[in-house]
Amino acid sequence: MSAEAGVYDLKGLNCPLPVLKARKRLSEMVPGSLLWLETTDPLAVIDIPAFCADNGHRLVETQAAGGGHRFLVERGA
Template sequence: MPRPATYDLKGLNCPLPVLKARKRLAAMRPGSRLWLETTDPLAVIDIPAFCADAGHQLVETAAVDGGHRFLVERGGATST
């Protein structure tokens, strides 16, 4: 499996990280993985909720200096 790309969403506040992640994931193939890097404190709530709603799998979550990283696997359904 290819190494997941990283999408830098640092400095963006709710709802921009989710909106941008939705658009980026929609352009990817099902099963593809993407690291999301955020500094928005609400992302720890918003990103998992977005994944559940859109049918994506949240593979890994990690707290990093100044924010969080989320490894998301694109689901098979079209995200809207």
């Protein structure tokens, strides 16, 4: 797995903006690409995994981080 994951700062945005912005960013990426989503929205721990499952992306890792969470997402096909 490549360590070349990008970082998308979604801190300060509330539902549904983190998912909407993540969807747009991931749609512009090549399948198999990795992207860290950084959020402060408490609902992101529910919304991001559900978004990945519904859209064929793989949630590789979740971390608690400075007032929010980080999600490593692999772009699906």
